[in-house]
Amino acid sequence: MKDNYKGQAIGIFELDNLVACYVALDAASKAADVKIQGVERNRLKSGACVKMRGDISNVNAAMEVALKTAEPIAKIVSSTVIASPTEGTDVAMDMTILK
Amino acid sequence: MKYGAYGLVEVLGSTAAILVVDKMLKTSSVGFETWNTKCGGHVTVFLGGDVSAVQSAVEAVKENPPCDIIAAAVISNPSEETERMVGLAR
Numbered sequence: 023m024k025d026n027y028k029g030q031a032i033g034i035f036e037l038d039n040l041v042a043c044y045v046a047l048d049a050a051s052k053a054a055d056v057k058i059q060g061v062e063r064n065r066l067k068s069g070a071c072v073k074m075r076g077d078i079s080n081v082n083a084a085m086e087v088a089l090k091t092a093e094p095i096a097k098i099v100s101s102t103v104i105a106s107p108t109e110g111t112d113v114a115m116d117m118t119i120l121k
Numbered sequence: 122m123k124y125g126a127y128g129l130v131e132v133l134g135s136t137a138a139i140l141v142v143d144k145m146l147k148t149s150s151v152g153f154e155t156w157n158t159k160c161g162g163h164v165t166v167f168l169g170g171d172v173s174a175v176q177s178a179v180e181a182v183k184e185n186p187p188c189d190i191i192a193a194a195v196i197s198n199p200s201e202e203t204e205r206m207v208g209l210a211r
Binding site: 039040041042044045047048051052056057058060061063066067068095096 | 127129130131157159161163165191192193194196199200201202203205206207209210
């Protein structure tokens with residue numbers, strides 16, 4: 023089922039530890055109503071990035087909780103929130119799901 | 122909600138992962154959900170079960186680890202999104 027995330031706000035954060043990613047995304051999805059678009063292991067070691075979509079207020083709240091949860095258990099590599107992504111960004115987000 | 126909790130353990134190498142999975146399944150009544158291997162050799166094992174069983178399994182592995190454990194965590198009453206993500210991690 024290809025759910026459609028077109029135009030929703032993007033919340034994306036990357037940690038250096040996949041286990042922490044799942045703990046953080048669990049806390050984030052409980053804290054706010056965000057859809058997790060994917061978890062992508064994109065580093066040689068065990069880092070991964072989590073992509074969250076939803077409307078901007080939910081994504082902000084989820085990102086805050088995710089980073090606060092991930093703080094003690096992993097190194098936060100980078101994180102960003104994009105309020106209204108362009109067309110191309112949506113395509114890019116879909117392409118690299120769990121490769 | 123299928124499981125009361127998820128147990129996640131990350132080790133280096135598939136043989137280490139098999140060791141860990143076998144030890145955890147013998148420790149308490151947890152089910153083997155899936156595992157996610159990465160080209161660097163990092164294997165993340167996902168176990169499901171109720172909270173106390175998963176916690177005792179992860180504790181048992183952390184106390185006397187059969188091999189070096191990189192990371193281990195327990196997620197209690199996972200949200201629906203988490204379950205969807207673990208399902209995707211096949």
